[in-house]
Amino acid sequence: MKNDYTNLGELPSKQDLINLGSDKTCLAVEGLKAGYGKMEIIHNLDLYAGQGQSLCLIGPNGAGKSTVLHSIFGFTDIYAGTISVAARNITHMSSAQKLKTAGVAYIMQENSVFPNMTVEENLLMGAYLIENNSTVRTEIERIFSKYDRLNQRRYQPAKVLSGGERRLLEISRALVMKPTVLLVDEPSIGLEPRYIDMVFEILQDLKENEGKTIILVEQNATKGLQFADIGYVMSSGVIVMADHTRDLLKNKTVGKLFLGG
Ligand SMILES: Nc1ncnc2c1ncn2[C@@H]1O[C@H](COP(=O)(O)OP(=O)(O)OP(=O)(O)O)[C@@H](O)[C@H]1O
Numbered sequence: 001m002k003n004d005y006t007n008l009g010e011l012p013s014k015q016d017l018i019n020l021g022s023d024k025t026c027l028a029v030e031g032l033k034a035g036y037g038k039m040e041i042i043h044n045l046d047l048y049a050g051q052g053q054s055l056c057l058i059g060p061n062g063a064g065k066s067t068v069l070h071s072i073f074g075f076t077d078i079y080a081g082t083i084s085v086a087a088r089n090i091t092h093m094s095s096a097q098k099l100k101t102a103g104v105a106y107i108m109q110e111n112s113v114f115p116n117m118t119v120e121e122n123l124l125m126g127a128y129l130i131e132n133n134s135t136v137r138t139e140i141e142r143i144f145s146k147y148d149r150l151n152q153r154r155y156q157p158a159k160v161l162s163g164g165e166r167r168l169l170e171i172s173r174a175l176v177m178k179p180t181v182l183l184v185d186e187p188s189i190g191l192e193p194r195y196i197d198m199v200f201e202i203l204q205d206l207k208e209n210e211g212k213t214i215i216l217v218e219q220n221a222t223k224g225l226q227f228a229d230i231g232y233v234m235s236s237g238v239i240v241m242a243d244h245t246r247d248l249l250k251n252k253t254v255g256k257l258f259l260g261g
């Protein structure tokens, strides 16, 4: 499978990636080299997303997609390069600082609800960095009024939620911090088709109506690319292809490798 990526043509240049972004750059990753311990996984990666734009990373297992999100959120060792949000350098901030002061939130690939806490308590966990109690209450009430599914289960332990509702809770928990950038790893993983659609509708709403910049990793490449504005194809820690998603969806090689076409 790996050899198939060698015929994707020339690698996109930094300028190509800048052009895919918008005038209002929100998130910029430049020359990033990152990994775990001594193992460099991400090699000289650039990534640009404008305010309110969404970008989907696709690629084979082990390509380093999650590691890109981990790096933006501060979970990896960074050897070179910079990460900035709204022109502010956040490369070496802790994850807590990123969440609290830089407006970056991360929704993990793995199930992360606290099963024995109620839905409301789970949301409160998302607010542990906010000192002002009334800000937290306002935001949590806003979430409950927006998502009735959660409101109805407010005082029940999160373990009673369906898979789709858990994802909704995980997304909502990230929203408590009112992030401008949402990093979302595999939102559709393990979900039935009807819940997959629900999750993408929620993300669509956050993008369109709340202007969030969303960086998404998605194994279901068709769904991910249909949702996002920009698509990057990643292989072995490198971006091997990048384009507007409408063009990637029409691309024969991408279709053959990732879209089951
Ligand atoms: N915490 C970690 N410590 C050490 N190595 C890791 C860690 N997490 C991931 N890796 C390694 O980094 C490489 C890239 O993994 P990553 O999880 O970023 O891939 P991915 O593209 O998200 O794959 P998948 O589609 O399977 O989720 C893999 O070789 C993996 O073994």
Ligand SMILES: [Mg+2]
Pocket (backbone or CB within 6 Å): 065, 066, 067, 109, 185, 217
């Ligand atoms: Mg992953």
